[in-house]
Amino acid sequence: MKALIDEWKHMLGGKSVFILLLVPIVVAAVFGYVFKNSQINEGPVAVVDLDHSSYSSQLITKLDASQYINVKRVFENDTDPDMLLYNEQFSAVIYLPAGLEANRLQGKQSNIGFYVDNTVAQATASLRTGGTEVITAENAALAAGSLKAVGLTDSQISGMTSNMVVQQRLLYNPTSSTLMSSVIGFVNTVMLSLIGSAGLxxxxxxxxxxxxxEELNHPVGLLLRVLPYALVGxxxxxxxxxxxxxxxxxxFEAGMLEMFIPFMLYTTTLxxxxxxxxxxxxxxxxxxxxxxxxMMPSFLLSGAQLPVAMLPGPLQxxxxxxxxxxxxKFLRGMGFKGGELRYFIPELGGMLILLSAFAAIILVLMAVEKRKLSKAEAKEDRAQISQSQSLAH
Known part of the structure; x- marks a missing residue:
């Protein structure tokens, strides 16, 4: 207990407690605000209309009506897409080929070009989704019209064109928010650096x-010195x-009391x-x-940036x-998904095993250090005795 109180006094007497508390809070506030928009709506798009038809105008209107697409400009002549994408004025260029309306009326296929600036993939993911949705809807409408012309009912048409429908639900993070990935990963990297530096x-x-x-004579007291930093962290x-x-x-769905247990286990183990x-x-x-x-292994292998499942077997x-x-595992399972602590007994066991292993390593290091100091003292005593004997003679 004396060692624990001493470590509290050391931490409170310097800047450690303010750094541990304030730096992560500032980082969380800044990045939380910067990345609050989880997706880009109304992505700027240029359309090169080489058909100049009534249908191409209707299609452009439908593209512009998508919540993900903003048709900023329509070009009537063939234009190099690179020239439109260099300065990031547009995020994508859509090419409507000549003969688009005629091919549609004749039931022929038309190849629509969709040139996307993928240098920053996150910025264009919604844009690609919007373009695909519009074209899929147009194809379905064309198929329905052709089938109705041969006498099929609406129910039969629906069965033929949409025989199986996938009803997809994106759970826990439907908008692909970077708050759950990049921001949380960065905040945890900062916390790891601060807590790790204190422990080191x-x-x-x-x-x-x-x-x-003197501290080696009180192994438990030395281990308890990590608790002030773990608690503040x-x-x-x-x-x-x-x-x-x-x-x-x-x-974030987890309750504060339930989340305290894995959080405290993590900061103590770290x-x-x-x-x-x-x-x-x-x-x-x-x-x-x-x-x-x-920091480096934790950043690369823990799932902060790359899913652990994507790592080679040995690295997993x-x-x-x-x-x-x-x-x-706790942060995502309990915090983001809302799982109760009772579902994470295996993970709690794994964390306790890891904590115990590090504590055991430190106890071994204490024993080795104590042995080295004893040998050094014994050597020094022998040297003093030898020197005393020499002086006596």
């Missing part, structure tokens, strides 16, 4: 102050998510991982450089030793 510096600081040997998580929810409209990683550093300054050893196994991987 605990043992090197005690070593530099000459207090490590947990509080910072709640405040950050609350801000993103208020400013950006993040969908702090112990960092403590083990920074153990051998001579000073806090030398330990700080090791944060990249913690490695990802299970990263606290951030388990944190995202």
């Amino acid at each position: 510096s605990i043992v090197p600081r005690l070593r530099a102050e000459g207090r490590l040997q 947990c509080i910072s998580f709640f405040l950050s998510i609350g801000l993103i929810k208020q400013l950006g409209g993040l969908r 702090s112990l991982f960092a403590m083990a990683l920074g153990w051998s550093a001579a000073t806090p300054a030398k330990a700080s450089g090791r944060i990249m050893i913690l 196994a490695v990802s299970n030793i990263l606290p951030l991987t388990w944190h995202f």
Whole structure:
């Protein structure tokens, strides 16, 4: 308990608590506001109309009526799409070929060109959806008219043109909001950096102050030194998510009390991982450089940017030793999907095993460190005895 109180005093006496609380909150507020719009509606489109017909004009009107498309300009002559896309004045160019109306009346196929600027794929995903919807509707209308002309009823036509209908529902994130991916990933990367840096510096600081040997006599007290940073980090998580929810409209369904358990487990496990990683550093300054050893694998393998299922098999196994991987399971399963804690008993067990493993590693490091110090003391005692004997002679 003395060690825990000492660590609280150290944290409160410096800037650590303000950094742990304020930096994630500021990041969450800024990014939550910046990325509050989850999709682009009314994407700017240029149409090159080479048919100049009544039907091509109707089709352009229907394209412009889509919530995803804004036909900003119509060109009557053949135009190079590159020239229209270079300066990002348009996000796509649609080519309506000559003979479009005639081919439609004769039941012939027409190839409509759809040139999309895919340098930023997220910006044009809705645009592609809108274009596909309009053309699909036009094809269905044409087929229905032809079948009705041969005497089929509306019910028969519907059965032939839409025999099977997929009723798709996008669950949990229907608008493909980046708040649940990029923003949350960035906030967690910042939090990992701050909590990890605090954990890395605990043992090197005690070593530099000459207090490590005394702390080794109280193993539990040394382990408890991570709790102040874990608790403040947990509080910072709640405040950050609350801000993103208020400013950006993040969908977060989990209750605060239930989410506290996995959040606290994560921050504690992360702090112990960092403590083990920074153990051998001579000073806090030398330990700080090791944060990249913690951050890079976590960023790449935990599912922050790339789904774990897309990783090669061996890397999926490695990802299970990263606290951030388990944190995202709880964050997505409970926070985004609204699952209750009782559905995540296996994940809780996995997190507890990981926490115990890091604690065991630290206990082993304590034993090794204590043995090294004992040998050094014994060597120093022998040297003093030898020196005393030499002086006596």
